[in-house]
Amino acid sequence: MPEKAFMKGNEALAEAAIRAGCRYFFGYPITPQSEIPHYMAKHLPRYGGVYLQSESEVAAINMVHGASGAGARVLTSSSGPGISLKSEGISFLAGAELPAVIANIMRGGPGLGNTQPSQADYHQATRGGGHGDYKTIVLAPYSVQEVVDLTYKAFHLADNYRTPVIILGDGFLGQMMEPVELPQMIEPEDLPSKPWATVGKGRRTRNIVTSLCLPPEENDALNRKLQKKYNLISEKETLVETYLLEDADYIIAAFGITARIALAAVDLARKEGIKAGLVRPITLWPFPEKELAKSAENAKGILTVELNMGQMVDDVRLAVSGKAPVKFYGVTGGLFPTPKDILTEIKKLEVAVNG
Amino acid sequence: MKQEITLAGFGGQGILFTGQLLGRAGMLEEKNVCYVPSYGPEMRGGMSSCSVIISGSNITCPLVTEPSSAIAFNHASAEQLEQALKPGGILIINSSLTDKEPQRKDIKFYKITASDRAVKLGNDRVANMVLLGALVKITGILKPDSLIKVLESILPERKHHLLPVNKMALEEGISAVEALEI
Amino acid sequence: MVREFSRPKSLLPENYLYCPGCTHGIIQRLVAEALDELNLTPKTVGVAAVGCSVTNFHLFDVDMQQAPHGRAPAVATGVKRVLPDSTVFIYQGDGDLAAIGTAEIVHAAARGEKITVIFVNNAIFGMTGGQMAPTTILGQKTTTSPYGRNKDVEGYPLRVSEMLATIPGAVYVSRTSVHNPKHVNRTKKAIKKAFQVQENGEGFAIVEVLSSCPTNWGLSPLDALKWVEEKMIPYYPLGEFRTPSEVTN
Structure with missing residues (x-):
């Protein structure tokens, strides 16, 4: 029998991430997603993981870059204004083909707006959000159970396609509580290895994680490669x-x-x-x-x-x-x-x- | 079988805790449950409120705009909740804290002296359990025992000495309704 | 004993993309020598920044990530938290570290991140076309301070090492220069020390290296080295601002 729990959407997201083998969280406080970092701060150390509160949203997404590049499953979460700040980093993740899961528990905008539920970041999420030609997979749960299922899936999609994945929720979903069935715990050491990760070269040739392509042909090739990947994702991963x-x-x-x-x-x-x-x-x-x-x-x-x-x-x-x-x-x-x-x-x- | 319950009162009266208790008890009975803390412009002046849907079938809309039953923990919320109830709805008020009389004719109105009864039991913090006792007795939505089982599972060990008084408060609420119905 | 001058193993036989007379090349070589001599290459992850050193991930024979402008300390933090036994270094210029990346470097130091920072200060934005940097000295002409940096308009140059030295988590803070062989040797020692501090798990270590930019300063390579000595060092004094007592050479 799967484990059942009565959880808030935000807590369920955090728990599902841990069960998906995520042991690293980097983030900056913002309402209405606070229960995600609270939960991670409390639980990650028990699994030998790291919760780190960054100095800014910008730093958080770049810590995600570093951790992901080092081969780990990693999560950050924020809300509207924070996601705007993270957009530069998300573009870099896409360009360097790094997997990461980013939760946006949307709030009212534009500007400071308010902390009430909103779906006003649809365009930002579905058009990449940052600079350059890139897409992120965007998952939109509508129940606490789906928050769990889609978060769990998000880590798999991110690794499989080496791409950032956005979980687009809202303050209402984050705060409401419903019974959920929790998936099986994945231990990070049981996950497929990432031969591209920068972990110290040891005896192999060195790995480089970058989105820099100075020669025009190289940059064009990267963009074509990314588009091919996005076409494949469109073909295989559309959910309705x-x-x-x-x-x-x-x-x-x-x-x-x-x-x-x-x-x-x-x-x-x-x-x-x-x-x-x-x-x-x-x-x-x-x-x-x-x-x-x-x-x-x-x-x-x-x-x-x-x-x-x-x-x-x-x-x-x-x-x-x-x-x-x-x-x-x-x-x-x-x-x-x-x-x-x-x-x-x-x-x-x-x-x-x-x- | 479906109840859309709204609870409201002052912050600090344990409104959200009481709502979550209801939700967990519904889950224990393998019903569909959705709990939503108040999340809107009505959250002003230290008011606290939440909604719980308990249903035998799938829950679609998690928003409760017209509750089928409501518990008012204070006077201000009693006024608000009376307006919000759907026709035929149930309003339970803590009549220790409000002398409100019903205005609407199309609802069922229950006055429960919850705070007084809690004080008599030796712990004014269990007024919420008195009101929950009244709710489950009137609506039959949950078994009273489920609420106690949930309390047992969520209260830390060091607070388990409070279980008997909570149980008595729940029974107090049930008998208060029985007395009204005789 | 035969003294041989050869390419360090941690440095790949690639062409440098730096301008003639630029001292970035010397500093990068020193980093590679330090990695070789401390046997760190196999477990090292480097983080390249944005600026003239943007392509240096092509040069070091170690695993490397490329960070957005100013964010190298955050990227390095992510790497080090996942791989606490690895050696993580970042190589940033003054535009990257002291302007857009000020928050990241200060907080990496505040957290005492066990990383080694090579901070190359040449008092100007090099790659983007010689614009004023926070480290541009008073009176210095750049493409965006064409009349010379004026304290009443652009404020004072930032002394990063002195500032970071006030942070307990920054256990090794040193400023050196590479304008002559004596100081090149001192810089090498400082860089090695900064790696040793990390290996000992003592905390955050940074070496600020004063470097020349003949192209954007509009000076010949030799005059540029003189300018470092005569103009920069008086404002940016050399020396160790913090050292962990345990660390020895």
């Missing part, structure tokens, strides 16, 4: 969940915590005889464009619901490519749409479509 899509006239597209609310809205709509369905991207990058495109073929309209002013809706529009009208509904600042609010929007869409 759908609900009542088969006969749906109206499709809600939502991710993370908003998708939970949207699920209830779909049920409400169905009770009133409106054929609604849900598409929930679990990987925000790679975005499940095929699923969206397919679902749009028979739909009368698509409603994208987000805790921002309209970000994922861009990807939805690209995927749907004019096959169905796409409308957006969102609130910010820590406000939430209720299932009834979403139902009202579906009805508005229904009126707009049918004239």
